[in-house]
Amino acid sequence: MVVATLLVEHAAELATLAGPPGPRRGAQQAEAGIVRDGAVAVGADGSIVAVGSTREVRRAVQLAPDARVLDATGRAVIPGFVDAHTHAVFAGQRADEFALRLQGHDYLEILSSGGGILSTVRATRDASETQLRQAAFSALSVMLAHGTTTLEIKSGYGLDRETEVRMLRVARDLCARGRPHVVATLLAAHAVPPEFQNDRDGYVDLVCREIIPAVARDGLARFCDVFCERGVFSVEQSRRVLEAGLAFGLAPKLHAEQKSHLGGTRLGVALSATSVDHLEYADDDDLAALADSNTVAVLLPGAAFLLREPRSAPARRMIERQVPVALATDYNPGTAPIRSMPLTIGLACVCVGLTPAEALVAATINAACALQLGETVGSLEVGKRADIVILDLPSVTHIPYRFGENPVQTVIAAGEVVVEAVKSA
Ligand code: NIG
Ligand code: FE
Numbered sequence: 001m002v003v004a005t006l007l008v009e010h011a012a013e014l015a016t017l018a019g020p021p022g023p024r025r026g027a028q029q030a031e032a033g034i035v036r037d038g039a040v041a042v043g044a045d046g047s048i049v050a051v052g053s054t055r056e057v058r059r060a061v062q063l064a065p066d067a068r069v070l071d072a073t074g075r076a077v078i079p080g081f082v083d084a085h086t087h088a089v090f091a092g093q094r095a096d097e098f099a100l101r102l103q104g105h106d107y108l109e110i111l112s113s114g115g116g117i118l119s120t121v122r123a124t125r126d127a128s129e130t131q132l133r134q135a136a137f138s139a140l141s142v143m144l145a146h147g148t149t150t151l152e153i154k155s156g157y158g159l160d161r162e163t164e165v166r167m168l169r170v171a172r173d174l175c176a177r178g179r180p181h182v183v184a185t186l187l188a189a190h191a192v193p194p195e196f197q198n199d200r201d202g203y204v205d206l207v208c209r210e211i212i213p214a215v216a217r218d219g220l221a222r223f224c225d226v227f228c229e230r231g232v233f234s235v236e237q238s239r240r241v242l243e244a245g246l247a248f249g250l251a252p253k254l255h256a257e258q259k260s261h262l263g264g265t266r267l268g269v270a271l272s273a274t275s276v277d278h279l280e281y282a283d284d285d286d287l288a289a290l291a292d293s294n295t296v297a298v299l300l301p302g303a304a305f306l307l308r309e310p311r312s313a314p315a316r317r318m319i320e321r322q323v324p325v326a327l328a329t330d331y332n333p334g335t336a337p338i339r340s341m342p343l344t345i346g347l348a349c350v351c352v353g354l355t356p357a358e359a360l361v362a363a364t365i366n367a368a369c370a371l372q373l374g375e376t377v378g379s380l381e382v383g384k385r386a387d388i389v390i391l392d393l394p395s396v397t398h399i400p401y402r403f404g405e406n407p408v409q410t411v412i413a414a415g416e417v418v419v420e421a422v423k424s425a
Pocket of ligand 1: 087
């Protein structure tokens with residue numbers, strides 16, 4: 001009999017998210033794999049050793065003498081959230097820009113006049129590695145307390161080799177702490193730095209010839225991303241960056257069709273991108289291309305909401321057409337100072353029309369697939385990392401319903417209890 005060092009039992013609803021390998025599409029996007037009176041048992045190596053009804057799991061495992069047993073009576077238990085798109089390493093904040101946007105100023109106009117992303121670039125270039133690490137560490141603690149056990153972090157506020165590398169070293173240090181688990185993405189093509197304002201192609205050359213090789217050589221990123229947008233990087237420039245990344249083993253991702261329709265989605269599909277993200281302006285041809293591919297659509301409803309974007313991502317059409325949908329906070333100081341996946345699920349339900357079950361799939365297993373981690377996290381299945389969240393809610397349907405609250409009671413990361421909030425019974 002297998003030995004368990006930790007057991008969560010008697011969950012009113014255990015959402016296993018178990019299913020076939022790969023991202024869930026169409027009708028499968030709504031299958032959360034709910035078990036009533038559910039339990040999940042963890043072995044000494046921090047992986048899941050049994051999952052099912054409390055009766056089944058109790059029969060399948062032997063508790064170690066010092067095993068911890070958590071009673072989840074009346075509560076929902078889910079896999080840790082996977083936040084598949086964040087810009088969590090940066091210096092400074094942009095509350096004044098937020099206030100300007102509330103008065104009607106446009107996000108891309110603010111950027112083209114040297115503010116927006118470029119103001120965070122100035123602050124980040126001026127910050128030491130220690131300052132960046134401390135700020136990001138405190139943000140990650142907030143995320144962990146909201147149930148995020150895995151997240152992606154992009155660079156992109158350096159826009160020069162030294163600062164991009166510094167940001168990714170911070171991401172690597174955070175990854176070494178392991179809670180939450182971090183995956184790094186190089187986003188040197190996030191904006192055109194002031195030094196290259198009149199020579200965009202010159203900056204693309206620098207990214208391709210210097211920054212990508214330096215980052216790949218030190219193993220500092222798994223993915224390469226680009227902001228493919230009107231007035232930022234064209235489809236052709238994006239292609240050059242992503243192909244250069246591929247040549248160095250970095251898998252492509254894109255910020256695509258966020259503020260206009262430019263063609264980034266189709267470029268992403270042509271390059272077998274792991275994900276294309278945002279997609280407010282994606283059209284039916286984009287959805288057809290995505291449906292025929294392994295690329296995951298990552299939606300960021302928090303950014304669209306705070307930008308007061310008039311168009312929302314066509315999430316319902318995506319699901320109807322078999323496009324796998326994932327969710328992420330997009331945590332960044334400009335468009336989305338949001339660190340909560342439960343809030344993001346609420347926004348996804350209200351603003352883009354996902355059902356609570358579809359949003360949960362999007363925030364767990366599909367988000368894991370958007371980071372090429374679908375085999376290790378994102379569901380409660382034997383052999384996977386024991387990233388488990390106990391919610392102070394009777395059902396997963398209550399996650400969006402309790403809009404704006406943090407419903408997380410206990411967070412278990414790789415089998416260790418890392419957050420225990422005091423909540424009323
Ligand atoms: O995902 N769109 C580009 N990048 C980020 C925003 C970054 C920023 O404004 O600092 C996004 O929305
Ligand atoms: Fe982003």
